[in-house]
Amino acid sequence: xxxxxxxxxxxxxxxxxxxxxxxxxxxxxxxxxxxxxxxxxxxxxxxxxxxxxxxxxxxxxxxxxxxxxxxxxxxxxxxxxxxxxxxxxxxxxxxxxxxxxxxxxxxxxxxxxxxxxxxxxxxxxxxxxxxxxxxxxxxxxxxxxxxxxxxxxxxxxxxxxxxxxxxxxxxxxxxxxxxxxxxxxxxxxxxxxxxxxxxxxxxxxxxxxxxxxxxxxxxxxxxxxxxxxxxxxxxxxxxxxxxxxxxxxxxxxxxxxxxxxxxxxxxxxxxxxxxxxxxxxxxxxxxxxxxxxxxxxxxxxxxxxxxxxxxxxxxxxxxxxxxxxxxxxxxxxxxxxxxxxxxxxxxxxxxxxxxxxxxxxxxxxxxxxxxxxxxxxxxxxxxxxxxxxxxxxxxxxxxxxxxxxxxxxxxxxxxxxxxx
Amino acid sequence: xxxxxxxxxxxxxxxxxxxxxxxxxxxxxxxxxxxxxxxxxxxxxxxxxxxxxxxxxxxxxxxxxxxxxxxxxxxxxxxxxxx
Numbered sequence: 001x002x003x004x005x006x007x008x009x010x011x012x013x014x015x016x017x018x019x020x021x022x023x024x025x026x027x028x029x030x031x032x033x034x035x036x037x038x039x040x041x042x043x044x045x046x047x048x049x050x051x052x053x054x055x056x057x058x059x060x061x062x063x064x065x066x067x068x069x070x071x072x073x074x075x076x077x078x079x080x081x082x083x084x085x086x087x088x089x090x091x092x093x094x095x096x097x098x099x100x101x102x103x104x105x106x107x108x109x110x111x112x113x114x115x116x117x118x119x120x121x122x123x124x125x126x127x128x129x130x131x132x133x134x135x136x137x138x139x140x141x142x143x144x145x146x147x148x149x150x151x152x153x154x155x156x157x158x159x160x161x162x163x164x165x166x167x168x169x170x171x172x173x174x175x176x177x178x179x180x181x182x183x184x185x186x187x188x189x190x191x192x193x194x195x196x197x198x199x200x201x202x203x204x205x206x207x208x209x210x211x212x213x214x215x216x217x218x219x220x221x222x223x224x225x226x227x228x229x230x231x232x233x234x235x236x237x238x239x240x241x242x243x244x245x246x247x248x249x250x251x252x253x254x255x256x257x258x259x260x261x262x263x264x265x266x267x268x269x270x271x272x273x274x275x276x277x278x279x280x281x282x283x284x285x286x287x288x289x290x291x292x293x294x295x296x297x298x299x300x301x302x303x304x305x306x307x308x309x310x311x312x313x314x315x316x317x318x319x320x321x322x323x324x325x326x327x328x329x330x331x332x333x334x335x336x337x338x339x340x341x342x343x344x345x346x347x348x349x350x351x352x353x354x355x356x357x358x359x360x361x362x363x364x365x366x367x368x369x370x371x372x373x374x375x376x377x378x379x380x381x382x383x384x385x386x387x388x389x390x391x392x393x394x395x396x397x398x399x400x401x402x403x404x405x406x407x408x409x410x411x412x413x414x415x416x417x418x419x420x
Numbered sequence: 421x422x423x424x425x426x427x428x429x430x431x432x433x434x435x436x437x438x439x440x441x442x443x444x445x446x447x448x449x450x451x452x453x454x455x456x457x458x459x460x461x462x463x464x465x466x467x468x469x470x471x472x473x474x475x476x477x478x479x480x481x482x483x484x485x486x487x488x489x490x491x492x493x494x495x496x497x498x499x500x501x502x503x
Binding site: 075076080141142145 | 438439
């Protein structure tokens with residue numbers, strides 16, 4: 001291949017990827033500072049659902065996002081053409097782009113990659129339930145563009161006039177992490193010099209709630225919603241459905257340094273694997289997760305002992321947390337790495353979770369602190385891990401973030417301190 | 421259905437779909453140029469008026485340029501359905 005083709009990097013050292021912008025809309029905060037404060041305080045955001053009747057649905061609570069303040073980002077007409085999932089994405093991605101500051105990257109060299117588990121679930125459900133026709137719903141002309149999974153990538157591309165690649169990925173609960181990883185690959189391989197990437201989810205609907213309950217994934221601690229999401233705790237009984245969005249701006253590190261950007265971290269390691277095992281359950285020993293973490297370490301050129309902290313997938317389901325604990329022990333061996341799960345605070349925002357946790361990992365690295373795992377009262381004796389129950393200082397060293405999706409899709413991201 | 425009722429329905433639906441002040445939805449307002457309507461808006465208008473009046477011909481609003489054109493078509497079509 002000619003080194004001169006199409007802006008692609010010549011053979012030699014790999015293009016490094018900087019994180020230069022963060023934006024979030026989560027139950028725990030509408031900006032990274034709020035999110036961090038809530039995580040550090042270990043405050044659960046699960047509340048009784050008041051927006052619809054939960055009678056007969058099993059779980060009666062969720063982690064919901066207030067607002068969002070779409071009017072600051074979109075005209076009323078633009079907003080009316082986007083499902084809530086894309087509105088959350090536009091707000092978070094817009095904040096991440098603002099946070100990155102003025103960039104010099106030509107629009108043709110910018111990319112957007114989004115992840116979502118359900119896409120426009122609220123619109124989809126409303127379109128099918130509306131109307132009086134047996135056997136079909138009553139979708140309007142906006143139904144298709146509002147339910148499609150790529151609506152988020154489209155809206156962000158249009159709003160920011162991003163002219164390079166735009167696409168969406170769907171790997172269930174790993175979608176947000178996969179989106180960030182795929183964006184990093186676009187920057188690494190020279191397809192783009194800047195990418196805004198993240199995940200969004202807004203699927204707290206009666207049918208989705210019931211569906212998760214029926215596959216026995218949800219906590220039914222209805223009398224104590226704030227105690228329900230308890231990753232790695234002996235008494236965990238399932239996850240708490242959440243919504244939200246989180247986006248990062250990734251840039252070619254050299255370009256970011258050249259423009260004097262504030263660099264939060266380097267996205268130094270990407271790991272991918274598949275369980276090839278079962279549509280919902282992880283393999284007992286967490287083999288797929290372990291292979292994923294090893295792949296990320298190899299990609300970053302790091303050893304387990306160099307990881308300061310693992311932000312676990314830690315969904316609070318009995319099966320995930322046990323398999324993930326075994327996987328972490330497979331990979332880290334005698335290294336007792338501090339592990340935390342942000343889902344104790346935020347609940348499980350499905351396709352946004354991996355992106356929210358990527359932001360949490362970057363913030364932990366910058367704040368030199370590991371936030372606590374909310375509701376960890378008694379560590380499950382089968383989860384032989386150093387799970388952080390109270391905020392703890394940590395060195396400015398690499399942080400790993402795990403995401404695992406139904407289907408056996410695994411993604412691990414490693415963030416390293418920004419090069420000085 | 422009286423002419424006033426038809427006018428009220430069209431104006432309210434246009435304002436809602438186009439996200440404009442109902443005062444701007446005058447008979448001589450150009451849908452695309454003045455009210456920034458596009459093909460999806462006109463498709464929405466079609467569906468919402470069908471919800472009101474029952475099925476309308478597919479091309480009912482294909483060549484409308486102004487709010488007045490929509491009204492004229494609505495005046496032709498609405499009485500047929502509502503008697």
